Amino acid sequence: MAAHQLKKLALALAVQMAAGIPTVALANQIDEVVVTATPIRDSDMAAIEAKRNADNYVDIISADTIGRFPDQNLADSLGRLPGLAIERDQGQARYINLRGAPFRYTSIAFDGIDVPGAESGRIPRFDSFPSVITSRLEANKAILPSMPGESIAGHINVHTFNPFDTEGWSLATDIGGGEQDLGSGDVDKYSLRTSWSNENVGVVLFGSQNSREQVTDTREYDLAQDSSGELEVNELDFRSYKVEREDHAWGGRLEYRSEGALQSLFLSTLYSEFVDNEERNQYVFAFSTPQQGLTGEGAQVSVSRLLEDGQYENSTFTNTLGADLQLGDWLVEGRINRTETQFDMDLPIPRSVGGSAIASYDLTDIEDPTLWLDRDLASIAFPVTIGLHYVQALEVDTDKFKLDAERPMSWFGQDATLKIGAQYDTREGDGYISTPVVGAFPSSVNIDSFNTGKLWDANTSNTIGATYFDNRGLRSAWEASGTLTSPVIGAANKILIEEDILSAYAMTTTHFDWGNVVIGARVEQTDYTSEGTILDGPLSVSDTFTNVLPSAHVNINLAEDLKLRVSASTGISRPTYNEWRAAASVDIADREVTGGNPNLEAEEAMGLDVALEWYFAPASIASVGAFYRSIDNVIYADSSTIDGGLYLPSAAGESWTYTGTVNGDDGRMQGIEFNFIGHATDLLPSPFDGLGFSANVTLLDTEFKGIDGVQYDLPGTSDLIYNTSLFYEKYDMSVRLNYQYRDEWISPLEDPSEYWGEQKRLDLTAIYTLPMELGGATVSLYANVNNLTDETDVRYAGNGTINQSESYGRYYLLGFRVNY
Template identity: 55%
Template sequence: MIEFKRNRLSLLISLTLAGAASPAFAQQIGEAGLVEEVMVTASPIRDSQKAAIDAKRDAYNNVDVISADTIGRFPDQNLADSLGRVPGLAIERDQGQARYINFRGAPFRYTSLAIDGLSIPGAENGRVPRFDSFPSVITSRIDANKAIMPNMPGEAVSGYINISTFDPFAQRGWAFSTDVGMGNQELGDGDIEKLSLRSSWSNDNFGFSLFSSENSREQITDNREYDLSRDGGELSVNELDFRSYKVTREDRAYGGRFEFRGDGALERVFVSSLYNEFQDFEERNQFVFDFAGGAGAAGAPQAVGERAENQYALATRSLEYGLYENSTFTNTLGADFALGDWYLESRLNVTETENSTFLPMPYSSGGFVMASYDVSDLYDPAVGGLMDSTGTSIGPNDISYPPGGMLAMTISAAMNIDATKFKLDAERDLQLFGSDSVLQTGVEMDSREAGGHGMVMAMGLWPSGVNIADYATDEPWDSGFDNGIGATYYDNKALRRAWSRAVGGLAVTPHDSQEIRLEEDVSAVYAMVTTEYGWGNLVLGARVENTDYLSEGPTGNFEDSFTNFLPSAHLNIDLADDVKLRLSTSTGVSRPTYSEWRGADMVDMTGANVTAGNPALAAEESWGADAAIEWYPGDASLLSAGLFSRSIDDVIYARSTVIDGDDYMPEAGLDEWTYTEYVNGNNGEMRGAEFNAIAQASDFLPALSGFGISANLTLLDSEFETLEGSRHSLPGTSDTIVNTSVFYEMEGLSIRLNHQYRDDWLSTTENVGMTEYWAEQKRLDLAVSYELPQPVFGASVSLYANANNLTDEEDVRYEGDISTPNQVEGYGRRYLAGFRVNF
């Protein structure tokens, strides 16, 4: 597979350098028919920032804009990284890769994602958008809307992110661009490959664009997890978990647009298509040492302190080779036309999203050993001195497990959503009380069917004909830690193939109680009036959304219908030619995810727990206010400060209790089970302050022309009340978020140093105590590019080099406080170099 990719890279490079025929072209940004042209000359950072600032200045709401060229010049792996540099937005990573957005510190589902103004289902649970598979090659700009208007979906409680795709009419005639890069992930010496291609053509009436993008990254993820406790200051090491992941992540996207633009009442007709896919191939080698369980089994006291020797421990081993994948396939037919005094935009969209997990895992438990441990460095624990029951020294691969503890475990989850949307927007000019105004109105019908199953685990005895020991290798774990157990890898891929052959294939068949079957229809209508005054403008309007849903379960169906009235107002005042004041109030609704709304319970007999769906769960309703002042001191500079607040009713969270297992499932023979259910809490609040500065030296100190800075600071606070009356922050809320970029550009050279910081945040509400947090995270990234002074075969060529995580940061999660971490994860630095070509 890798060799095929490299051949493809060589072919593309040859085509790129041999097929040039036209000069370098201007980068243009299009949205809803409005084209903003940016001539990318000797100052691409300045020019792209100017375009984004102009778009923000002209907007009727509080919005931050990222242009395509800015995205290309960040050392970012995907659009989530780029969005993480917007004021008020923070990112959550999975094994070092940006994946989710905490928009103003809110839970994931409070953010709505749209492509060209059409919201699409989240890849996970119908509500949670992921940004790690959307390629920059399709993007002309990204709008992060913070104050929601009536023509935006009501589910955008904290924000509405719209990705505007490339406009084939941005340049007449043929245009071609490509980005080819190769690099290295430091930990594990993994290969990184990047390839994107976009071609377009247009004349006065016809145009099309085609694109493709493929990225691949190999890495090692170093993981240590803990179960620690302190009683009276004494540290107890209950369990130490050592993991090494070999990961290959691939994403690809294909699509295009065909468009006709008329000269009369029919302005344009187009059809567009986008398919994107993300795959995460994961090998896990894992050893867990349970010192508390070992002491209990031996009837011996458990040691306390940072170090202990010759302690009893129960050992487990997991050797997974599995796949996480998700995809989105969205297709749109659109037409824009005039009808008398009205201008209409009509859209028909069909979207399919798929999300699945399949993790076959040979699982061995019940190994009984003597071991020593040392956690004097909590971020680099060690377990050594392993001995078997005879007192013989052994290595991790020599641990003996009882036959009943040799298990074949397969974990599976799936969610498929088919969505059909019709949207019609209309607007016309009018005079309102002697002032120029625009009336906008529209309807939207969104129908979705979701099917799949929650996390399902199948378990049986390991096939006797497959000896796991035969697949142990002599290759030591590749680790940024000290490899504190002296482990070597297994050949997980070969082990999975042998297992599959022995049992005739690997599969999981979910029980009816684990399936998710849900239908949802959302109908919306809105109206808004924008009125221009000498001092600014005022936008008043409202949106009404009606939701009908049916949740099917094994014991019956549940259906309900509810309507939300969502008014909003936006006042934009020009205090001076270069100073703008924005005041707004808006409302929103956040519906439960499809897993939360499912009409069934998910039963895990091996873990003795039940996760219950709640089809009667109420949607969260919000209202809030925004205030911002913006100063535009130069063509490409901006200083702004803002305040915001949101009140949220019926906050959804997961509550866990202990139940009598014999009453719930007598045949399981277990006394106590953990029962987790989704319920509505009360009195949710989000509030914060944002400060943003984009300064070009040429606007203030011409002698330092070429230098610039982009910096923003966000201060956040949130809380909600559980049914028991305790108060917690909303998951994802850091108190402080800081993004800073210092850059220099001159004569084709661009250098940008980026720093990101966010302090601790609650990682999940799906536990009893709600005490699990991610510790503060920092990232330092560098991007350098140079545009050749002369065209190459008529094309502009830029060379670039990116470096991510320069300070080799690790991600830490803890329980209660930082003195008791329960996870430390590292993955090393990342380097990428390549070239971009524009014809």
């Protein structure tokens, strides 16, 4: 069996970082450790030991563990931690729900520097960041005063690679290729990381590129039920998406270390970009009168066709200059950071309307609706084609100045550590919400000439005989005609927000024979100005508010292998820049306002966490935890009655209707979670000692009171989440089968009356490490299969009828990794 030499083992680094001990101070104390070829067990051991020594309730996943899951982005990787669920877009992981909570309740940081989300100024999209840039992920579920207050559910800290993690020169590369089953699209994965260090100087450079071509087979429905409960069919919508999604990342770190007062001086950079190229072929069949029952014949339908070639793009560019100073007993860490995020959407769509046909349908298999026409689909004439062009953009520039200091002290006769810090963020968001422009499509462009005649790739029945159009060629012809131009953005759709956040905290960690206690508080003052236009006149709304966020954490060693944690913490969730914009459309005649809400209040939360952790064997754990959050000012979309004077001074005292984002009351989130990781190494004889199993389950209950006094579930929450893995590693081989499940939930990005049905995923990964080194390098071959059971994801309307089903097929990836 080949042995892998790991200088300054990640286990030691993970343990001391999670415990809050300065990395620089311990850098010379970490000895070289030889680790045998049990990578799953070794990475589990590192992560579990770091969790065990942490001062708060946290779950950790190491880079080696990430490498052994079939993941391309951080959303997939994080979704395997206890209590984390995933929200997907066209089958691919995008957002994470920490503890099943709304994704707006979780913040993200890179090496301790929190960054805003590109799409909204707040909410991070985790599909924008590939897994390969990380050395470790920390999901903090109980928040310390040293962490951002904008973390009601938790705080994700992404540790990137440090050049001093490995002594001398190192190289790691990953090259993979595969295929998406539906549509035979290419799947590619490339990454390279190299580093060099001596006692004083270290440098690391890394880059990655992932791409995935897929077909998304979609059916949408407009259904209802009559008074007797019989199904009514109003509309059937057939779609096929050809999608190519790419992410690119590069970065590096240059660092100097010494044993003097200047312990460390570094410059780090990270750029990550996600690009979604999307072609949509769509036909909508609207019945002239509602059809009764699961089957029907001879019905008149109007037909429309939409052909899109669009792009979504978001990027994050973050740069940090940092220094660590040992000034007597004080370790002082200073950081200056500049982060730029950008989001752009560009969706030009020719929409042809006015077609007609006679149709028969069968919805017996509701996820595979069939529709037959009395004529060939390609022969349907569309008398009118409209040119639709949707655009959206947001650019957020953030400057951050961060100072932390800590020193040992004595507290009531006990050894303790005092940590204090301050942070100043200044942010500016500039952009506009999704804006449609409607115009005539050029008659000089013959859309039918772009019909390729190739039938759709589909998991469902293509009974309408739909074929693909050359959407890119069609867009090029539209552009060449000179009529596809950039839309003029209306004042009611613009976003212009300036925000300053000043934070300060103090905390002490006091050590006892039985464990430790962490107490402290964080104060955050937010000052913002939102500028916009109402009724063609300027509007500027400013406000300043302060939040005091205390917390306490008690970690008790009940026995050598048994730990009890009790934490009380507080947090906030500020409105997104889309929600806070001071721009809206005003209908004076109907006394209606639609748009942003610059007076929206931040959500405020108080919470309690209790966890019992049993470390019953090396690399193994069994734990149970309970949590509760009380949330005020819950942010959600609704309509409310307002004073018209807020938008039109002459209408003061009049009751107007506002449609947009409002604050609810009396929110709560409570649940219980179980986690188990077990290895048979110390329990079973060979060859069964390579077996292992992990499972985690979260049960969640949420509610809040809307402005109408009705109780609702918090958006994005599932009542049940669980993940399981069965794995085997021995003889230089490791195989892992992983299953993820979440039950139904409401997506906050869509109609709040709609909800997604349960989602399941089964993935398989296998790795074989060659039993010899090649020039001092270890080589591993791997195979990943995602979505083994070829799942179909389903969404439902508020009336309980299905309104969308979509499937994507399996995808396969083969590749190799080289580590030197």
